[in-house]
Amino acid sequence: MNSEPLADCVHCGFCLPTCPTYVVSGQETESPRGRIYLMDLAARGEISVDEAFGGHIDSCLGCLACVPACPSGVRYDKLIESVRPQVEREVPRGFADRLFRRLIFALFPYPNRLRLAALAGLLYTRSGLRTLLHRLGVVERLPSRLRALEALLPPVGLQALFSSVPEMTPGRGEVRLRVGLLAGCANRVFFGDVNAATVRVLAAEGCDVYVPRDNQCCGALSSHAGHEEDGAERAKATIEMFERYRLDVVVANVAGCGSALKEYGDILSGSPDFAERAKAFSAKVRDITELLAELPARTARAPLDLRVAYHDACHLANAQGVRSQPREVLRSIPGLSVHDIAEAELCCGSAGIYNLVQPDTAEELGRRKAENLQATGPDVVATANAGCLLQIRRFLDEGITVVHPVQLLDASIRGVALFATADLNAKTRERR
Amino acid sequence: MTGDVRAEFVAALGADAVLADPVELRAYECDGLTGFRVVPALVLLPRTAAAVADAVRICARERIPFVARGAGTGLSGGALPVANGVVISLQRLRSIIEVDPVNRRAVVEPGVTNLDISRAAAPHGLYFAPDPSSQQVCTIGGNIAENSGGAHCLKYGFTVHHVLSADVVLPDGTTAVLGADSPHLGGYDLLGAFIGSEGTLGIATRITVKLLPKPAAVRTLVADFPSVEQAGDAVTSIIAAGIVPAAAEMMDAVAIEAVQAALDAGYSRDTAAALIVELDGPQAEVDIQFAEVRQLCQNHGTTNIRVAGDEHERALVWKGRKAAFAAVGRISPDYIVQDGVVPRTLLATALTRIGELAAAAGLRVSNVFHAGDGNLHPLVLYSEAAGELERAEELSRAIAELCVDLGGSLSGEHGIGTDKACSMPRQFSEDDLATMALLRAAYDTDGICNPGKVLPTPRLCGEKPGVHRPHPLEAAGLIERT
Known part of the structure; x- marks a missing residue:
């Protein structure tokens, strides 16, 4: 090096x-x-x-x-x-380590495979097998990596699993921007509600929203784990995919993906065909909260009487420097109060695939984060990254819901109670 | 070290508390002063005070030298390991045991950072006064070892003025409590001797510190001056007027350039010196004195005064000042932070002489300092890759000795450590040094507790080993060695 x-x-x-x-x-x-x-x-x-x-x-x-x-x-x-x-x-890795890592990289970047796995997870939960195995103490005896995988299974419903957003949603009123949304891979499968809320909010704020159907993994997992070539190939495919739509802005609602999209210019700086295109692409990328803070609000916002503890996702705050915008967006909702937490700069332990490959440290960090969040007495915890959402939910007390900030804004704009439709708060408790 | 001893450390502390991998040991070979490097034989990471005592007991029995280490931010090589010795890291003793707002004190473990004590005290309107620039990182255990100061020690004093008592593990592995909750004890001040002993008298494992109420009002200004000398004279006149600022800090043009490159703290780039003056206390007093300070700065030719308008701006001024050392890393590949004290009235002379020494050595020196008490921090900039290390070390040593020659001292707050042990005879007579050695030997008979630090040794300084010369008190039969 x-x-x-x-x-x-x-x-x-x-x-x-x-x-x-x-x-x-x-x-x-x-x-x-x-x-x-x-x-x-x-x-x-x-x-x-x-x-x-x-x-x-x-x-x-x-x-x-x-x-x-x-x-x-x-x-x-x-x-x-x-x-x-x-x-x-x-550094040669042991057989089990290699296999486990290969499994992760063969699963998470592929929405269809992930959906199948999630379906199996759903059956596992709904059939009562999960409760049984927990009661028998089988899960406790699993190696810690498999236990982490099991515990992170999100409580996603059958309908949500196969929901998707339209490829094009027209903006309301005079159109201000043509915006592309990266649906993500794990995000699309487990957080369809977050994508749906993102599209609704953008459209309400006067943006035409394009969500490419053939979206592959953006390469964030690979690049952040040292798989350079795979990361670069995925970056090229993502750039080509979005170029078709002639967009003003490309939006990510997952901090890890957004930070990877913003790095494309660096990742591909040595590629003759892509260096310029990647630079231009990265310059268009915004986190959803960044874009919403930049756009003067057009919509009326109904009050939400909630105490919200905000968790800075590392790849948003540290990698992208986006700290104030999500708070501004949340504070634009009447009745809602935003609370900062102690040790805010400390990672929750999610960190891409970290909570799967280094489960013990991740668990300690997850518990610590949950304690700091709970100390503010929140009704809701908000954070702008799919990995953090999964990780934090695992350690929080019952009764506190974990959401993406855009879901709160969506509820406020639509004037509906939070989670009228989402099953995000259908938290499964038996696994803890 | 034998495998048996290693196994005994593992049995006493647990396997995850003993590092022996050659790669891992390398990460402990230096502290904040990277010019000195020695790889230890083992690193121990005890989790409890009892485990620290267990570890030291084994060391004492086997006569294995040990070096206590906090956050490793020290700038005098005080935590430099000893070959074939062990490093005892206190980074797993990090509990804040108690904050007692009624008695205004806190009980903490040695690995708690300086700033975390103030954070824990903040809900009660209290804080821990010593504030070294590295306060967000450095730990109270290290602060005790070095008797750390900081920007605000001009008014509030050093660590020694803010510690009530400490549980310590002595070099033979026994434990003792030094000091007490009552600030007025009779007899010799053993706690006072321990604080600032640079880890040579034992390891503190539980510390009771004093907390102060936050001042009612704080006002801060940054005054630019066309020369460091004029800024120095302004400070002298402020103190002469009977004002005790909470802090009076100065940075020269090179330091300002570095700080602005690092974080844009609002300092003017086109000035030779920036003087930060902070006043705190009751509102009325602060307001009157603040006006006086402005006037005095104007009398001495300030070109611009910036007053921190709110808490955010004040924090930014300090963030810039406190990041100054590290920020210099942006404008120079390597640098040595020197630490010496001169009488305040000789600030201008000292700066001129430092400039001459730097020119003669062909190296750049940047000055950041606690102007209020004459504590200089000249930063010697060099490039190790360009082979300038030796010249830089020589220049740095010459600057420290210049401070002594001007009637000041070798160290204001960073300690003697490894770096300045050889310069000690410059400041102290042989009798002084022999007395210090006797005190040290009273605690550490076998010389295993952070050996090689503070006092000059032949090995370190290239002196010829000589015949033992008895201390005059020994010669007079008043004391004897045991």
């Missing part, structure tokens, strides 16, 4: 308190400063890229909380993304 950016680190340690794995373990090697130090030693050939090294790179959530915290301007995001492929290449 390139050792130049490594030299920017002056070892001051300002990143330490923002790093979730350091906060949990207290271990230098589990901190950005420690990881950069090891990367530097590896780049100089003083240490080998072995299992111990790889373990500390794998354990990084990639939440990037250390990036805004760094006074020296170290681009840890670039460093970790450039060392991950090296670990993938040079």
Whole structure:
């Protein structure tokens, strides 16, 4: 890897308190400063890229909380993304680890496969098998990764599983923008309601909304896990897909996907065919809350009498620098109060596939996040990322609903009670 | 170290609390002063005070040197490991045990960060006064070891003034409580000796600190000056007028450039020096003195005064100042943060002489300092890749010794550590040093507790090992070695 950016680190340690794995373990090697130090030693050939090294790179959530915290301007995001492929290449993984990772990458980026898996999950839950296995203590004896997979199964209904939004929804009144929405892969399967709410809100605010049907995974999972080539191929396909619609803006309502779309310009900077197109594409990408904060509101908003605890998704706050916009959007709803939480910069442990491959650390972080959220006494927890929604729901007390901010805005614009249609609050309790 | 001893550490602390992998050990080879590196034999991460004592007991029995480590932000190499020794990291002792607003104190474990104490006290309108620039990272255990100060120690004093008591593990593995809840004890001040001992007298495992009520009013201004000398004179006149600012801080043009590049804290880029003055206290007093400070700055030729309009702007001024060291990383590949004190009235002289030394060495020096108490932080900028390390270290040492020559001291708050041990004879007589060594030996008979720090040793300084010379008190038969 390139050792130049490594030299920017002056070892001051300002990143330490923002790093979730350091906060949990207290271990230098589990901190950005420690990881950069090891990367530097590896780049100089003083240490080998072995299992111990790889373990500390794998354990990084990639939440990037250390990036805004760094006074020296170290681009840890670039460093970790450039060392991950090296670990993938040079550190042999055990059979079970390889198999589990292959399963994840063969499942999550493919909505149809995921839908089948979700259907199996639905049968598993509804048939009473899940309750039975929990009662028998079988689930408790599963390896922690499988247990995490089981616990994260979202309580999605049959109808929601096969719902989809139209390819084109015309904007109401005079049309202000042509907006493309990335339906996502896991998002489309598990959070169809979030997509539906996004489309309704955009249309109500005078945007023509295009949702390409042939949407594949945008490559976020691959790029953030060190699978460079796969990430680049998926980026190209996504760019081509959206180019067909001649859009003013491309919107993401999943923070992880949005941050990947914004990185396309960097990811493809070396590709002769795509460098310019990728740059132009990335410049059009907005998170849904970013766009809504930019557009002067046209719609009337009915009051929602709710206390909302807002959780900053790492890939929104740290990777995209979007912090104030979601709060502004929420505060535009009369009657609703937004509450910031303690340790806001600490990741909830979701982090892409992290809660599946590093379940123990993820669980500790999830519990900590839930405690901090609950301390504000909220009716609702809002966060703008599918992974966080799944992760946080797993650890919250009964009676607190977890939603995407756009769902609250949608309810307010339509003047309906929250979740008149959504089954998001149909939380299954038996698995906890 | 034998496998048996390692197994004993594992048995006492648990397997996940003992790091022995060569790759992992490398991450502990230095603290915030990266020029000094030694790989330890083991790193221990105990979770409880009892486990710390267990670990030290094993070290004492086996005569294994140990070095306590907090967040590793120290700038004098105080947590530099010892080869074949162990590092005892206190980063898993992070509980805030109690905040007692009635008695205005908090009980914390050593791994709690300085800022987290203030955060925990904030709901009660209280805070912990010492505020080193690294306060969001550095821990109270390290603050005690180094007797840390910070921007506001001009008015509020150092860590030693804000600690009531500490449970400590002594170098033989026994435990003791130093100090008490009552601030007025008779006898020798053992807690006072412990605070600032740079980890050479033992390890604090439970600390009771004082909390102060937040001042009713705080006002902050940044005054630009066409020269550092004029800014220095302004500070002298403010203090001479009988005003004790909560803080009086200065940054020169190089530091301002770095800070602005890092986070745009609103400092003027086209000025030679920026002076931050903060006043706090009752509203009426602050208002009157604030007007005086403005007038005094004008008398000394300020070109622009920016007053922080609200809490947000004030926080930004401080965020910029506190990030200054690290921000210099943006304009120089490497740098050494020096820490020395000169009499306040000699600030201008010291800065001129530092400029001359830098020019002679062919290196750039940036000055960030606590102007109110003459505590300088010259930053020596260099490039290790360009082979400038040795020259930079020499320049840095020359600056510290210049401070002593001007009647000041080697260190204002970063400690002596490894970095300045060899300069100690410059400031202290042989008798002074021998007395300090006796005190240290009273706690650490075997010399296993952070050896090589603070006091010069032949190994460290390239001196010739000499014959033991008895202390005058020993020679007079008044004291004896045990």
